[in-house]
Amino acid sequence: MAKRRNSHHLGTIEYIGPRPQAKKPQRRPNFLGGWVVLMIAAGAAWFFGKPLVPLLRAQNTVATVESADRLILELSPSAEFGERLAAMALQRTKTPSIYDTAYYQIAYPGGDIPGGGADGKTPKGKAEDLLVRSYRSLGIDLQVLIHEDMTKNFSAYPRLWPTSGPDSNIDHRRIQNLQRYFKHTGAEMAVDTKRPNKSEFKAGDVVVWMLAQGELHCGIVVPGPGDRRDEPWVVHDNGQGPKWENVLTEYQIHGHYRYTGQVGEVAKR
Structure with a gap:
């Protein structure tokens, strides 16, 4: 048998693997279709999100010392008594206070309970004291006004405490007496206690809950x-x-008053 001659040339190499596929033609991107989708999405976001803009803006508006200062500056020179009273109330939010409902012997007129804290100068008091101090900042002393009215009409005031006569130390610091005095001076406002209308309340009004x-x-x-x-x-x-x-x-409204220091028609006792 004849021997096979050696060849110095490479033979055919057998390819093992997937069969080559014909190259598919690439489709050109549809830029118009993409923009249409984006425009629809943006329109939907604006349509459904627009009503939330005022809410989000309102949530970002918070009560700060800076916003209080701006409002005080705006309200203080107002010709409206209520706006000036609102400015005095806002001024008090800038000063820390120690809550205190205790009875104190205080001066008359112009009396106030003593301060507290480490230096003895931090204001003390409760909700009624805030109200009395705000009015006093405008020259209206509820301590004097209520004491004088109670001296003349003691029986018309609530008998909720064991006292036989007016007490200038505490009478103006009791909310029931403040309510009765405001009513006597014609300052009581009609209010639907179950469904109060916020639009009926003005700056400087006193609210009782x-x-x-x-x-x-x-x-x-x-x-x-x-x-x-x-x-x-x-x-x-x-x-x-x-x-x-x-x-x-947020709380059940019990009374609404607009007292400007001027005595209106006195209610029947």
């Missing part, structure tokens, strides 16, 4: 901060010092 525990609480209506200027907020002290908050209808 009935809390869940059955206790009465009071505050002064003030404008809201920044973009919420047209909303009726309140300044009150519910145990943590004077606060500027959006809580006008």
